[in-house]
Amino acid sequence: MGTWGTKLYENDLALDLKEEYIEKLKKGIENKEALEQIKQEYKEEIEDNDEETVFWMVLADTMWNLGKMTDEVKNKALKSIEKDLKKWKQESENSKDIVKREKELEKLEQILRQYILVMY
Numbered sequence: 362m363g364t365w366g367t368k369l370y371e372n373d374l375a376l377d378l379k380e381e382y383i384e385k386l387k388k389g390i391e392n393k394e395a396l397e398q399i400k401q402e403y404k405e406e407i408e409d410n411d412e413e414t415v416f417w418m419v420l421a422d423t424m425w426n427l428g429k430m431t432d433e434v435k436n437k438a439l440k441s442i443e444k445d446l447k448k449w450k451q452e453s454e455n456s457k458d459i460v461k462r463e464k465e466l467e468k469l470e471q472i473l474r475q476y477i478l479v480m481y
Contacts, residue, residue, distance in 0.1 A: 367449075367461035369469065374412055375419040378403065382423055392429045396420075414445035422469055425476060435473050442466045 364372045370379065378399070385395035399420065406412040421438030424430045449462045 367458050368465055369415075369419060369422060372415055372419075374406060374415050378416060378419050379423045382420065383427070386427070386429070392424075392431075396424075396431065396434070411448070414441035414448070417441040418445065418466075418469060421473060425472055430476055435476060439470065439473055442470050 370376055381402070382395060382399050385398060386392065390398070400407065403416055406416050417434065417437040418441050421430065421434045424434055446463055446466055449459055453459050453462075
């Protein structure tokens with residue numbers, strides 16, 4: 362899968378995942394079942410160190426935007442944020458890209474942490 366920028370959805374996996382999850386919901390599949398189907402369909406990506414973080418972060422962002430967040434996805438996304446940023450710092454030679462990615466992930470983390478406050 363290709364990545365062409367620092368934003369969360371500047372990645373082939375991100376765009377495909379978002380579209381497929383939303384499509385399942387539009388077909389009338391309940392959220393819990395849609396999540397299980399997505400996890401099965403993207404099993405290889407979840408097991409891939411480079412793609413796992415994108416999977417959980419994008420799924421969390423998409424689910425949050427639709428009001429469908431689960432604790433499992435939220436918690437895995439929060440763990441993925443730190444892991445993803447660490448990977449960017451190790452692999453990127455462009456410090457501006459690292460800063461941009463960090464800001465992007467901070468926005469997502471803030472959204473997810475606010476969700477925690479709303480839920481409890």
